[in-house]
Amino acid sequence: MSRMETSRTLSAFPKIISVDDHTVEPPDVWRDRLPKKYQDTGPRIVRAPLKEMTFLGGKFAPVMGGPGDDGPLGDWWVYEDLHRPLTRLDTAVGYSRDEIKLEVITYEQMRPGSYDVPRRLADMDVNHVQSALCFPTFPRFCGQTFTEAKDRELGLLGVRAYNDWMVEEWCGPDAHGRLIPLTLVPLWDARLAAAEVRRNAARGVRAVAFSEIPPHLGLPSVHTDDWDPFLAACDETGTVIAMHIGSSSRMPSTSADAPPAVGSTITFANCCFSMVDWLMSGKFERFPNLRVMYAEGQIGWIPYILERADVVWEENRGWGGVADKVHRPPSELFAGHVFGCFFDDAFGLRNLDAIGIGNVLYETDYPHSDSTWPKSREVGEAQMGHLEAEVVERIVRGNAIELLGLTDDGLWAGPGGAR
Template identity: 25%
Template sequence: MSETKVELHPTQQITVATDSREILANARKDTAKFGLDDYFIVDVDSHHVELDSWPEIIENIEDPVLRDVGRRHLADWPQGETALSAFTPGLTFQDVGGRIPHQAQLAEYVPPGDNHRDVTLIQRAMDSMSIDVQVVFPQPMLEIGLHPSPEIGLQLMNAYNKWFTSTVLGKDPRIKTMLGLPFENPAASLETIRRYHDHPDVIGFLVTSQRHVGVHNNAYIPVYAELERLGMPIGFHAGPSWGDTMTKTMNRFLSVHAMSFVTCNMTHLTNWIINGIPERFPDLKVIWIESGLAWLPFMMQRLDHEYVLRTSDAPMLTKLPSEYMREMYYTSQPLEITDDALLKSTFDAIDAENTLMYSSDWPHWDFDVPGRIMHIPFLSDQGKRNILGETSRKVFNL
């Protein structure tokens, strides 16, 4: 059940302890202004802070030796709260130098109760933004694909999935997830799908996109075949990296954030299409998450141009790459909305009224409330309804 309403205070300094409902107070104004309670709203991308529960997750590691190492790091190391993870505390600039502190932690008071505090925090965000279904992902675990030890990465992903499905899911039917795959290991990815696909709150599976693997590799074909058979979508969730050959030349996080959230999914999408994965699995629904939209017209034009000149390099394709892209799905966050004309062209290019799905990316520093979609002037009312929830209803069989 939802909590009772919180009393809102005058404008004040926001800290990590500020109640989410106060931070999101303006979202409630949008609800009244646009009548959002009459819309079915699905948030396809939101996050919780799994490091706040890291000791609990460490306890779910299957390997007893690695579990003991994790316990010792938690107890003895100065940065023990990140034990065994690939998370780099010294490069956490997403809170904008402390000016947007809720990005770093949601340390607000949560009264003791039957549910884990993360359940309460998710409910507060959903209620504040008038969200009917929220798909929740981890945060630092999104960097698991860059872990220097694939074996440890596999153990951590399995431990997290076990913890999340038993601790957070099942407490509120509005809370869903696309469960992360241990993608460095195709066999383990297939086992994850078979283990969790029938959980009522697991509505798809996720690849964390910051990783150096070819998604077209034949080893992954059984994974895609199983997802297509089950009718479950696969999502590719972007993330930042300051350590690859391009971003390590950059001296500002702004630059890293602008580029790396896009280039990882650009790479995977190119390999996905040019190697004919959509032809092999025409009924597999594919979602590209948290890369924004501005890159898509560029990719359509670039790939079409190259394909026309070199069709022999992509013998499995039966149509232009852009046509395959219009059959995929995308999430709205972060919505590049600084130029209405460019945004409209982008929406037209991807048939956004039928392929775009709303996402908040809460509680990250650049999150978007549902009212963001309602402010777009060129969308039809049905288009807004589709983006806010109806397309997601279809994709996820809600």
């Protein structure tokens, strides 16, 4: 391709709607929203030294030091007995790959776009991104932090406080409709979860975070009826269930001493297991408007799993426990209900016909270490250069507009959104 052709192609690349970015919550999210009696137990930031930290076998284990202890200073979220530091892996954009290490940091040591709305929009402009859906940091990808807490009353208040901040501030007027809300639910109670889905849907929210494998959190599986109140609420309100890799608090790994590189290579595995769960659960037939998406799971693995699931359903459903609840081939259910998300998957794009043009969404993963920022446009063009312009348009923004109920211009139109 000539330099002139490359320039012309890049200038025509659609403005990106990223369905997987992240926010680092400012220090005052819970401090400003919880009752006074919870000021000393609710989530708050403390600056303290790090004593030690390991990340092996998919398990992250930091130890916070006290006054007089040596060690690098970092900002820590403290909540009940939890001490969780901000780390360079939470917000790595602006640093070279070789500089990105597992280390504690302060807010002053991160790119301001990680937590500040105007700075985020500026960084989106640099990256050819129009709109972005953001997953949490301190609550973890689907609110596991509150699910694991001892005080359920405080946990519910924490979930609601986060959602209020997400809708009213992060996606508020200063965002001009460019930040798309993703809310949490109290995972320990499906009826409370359903109520929270409906509360947020009433103010224009169309996406909720959920765990890819709930039993890893000590919760029921999707094969039970326990989640039905929550699923019914999502079905009725058109709320998409968004599952991020790691939203079961257990990243794939092979052994307790496997280095992080092993888990990083096979991060898609939980998404794979989860998708088979959903396809064989019968939930898509019971809740026909239900939609699920897998953030950061990539897409290249999907064709084989669909092929295998169809074979199992066709040949083994009689003894496989699904004949009475899964009445169509899993690949047909996938086409109507499941969306794969990617930011760097040339193999998947070469096999797009086996996945489905309408089942693929684009992401940039800002501000994580895997992020393609500030080159998401160039990365997308390099991988999608063989596709027709209409196909690229659907992948980069059209599918997200339809799935998330955005305006034709790709903006969120809820309270404080697009004007």
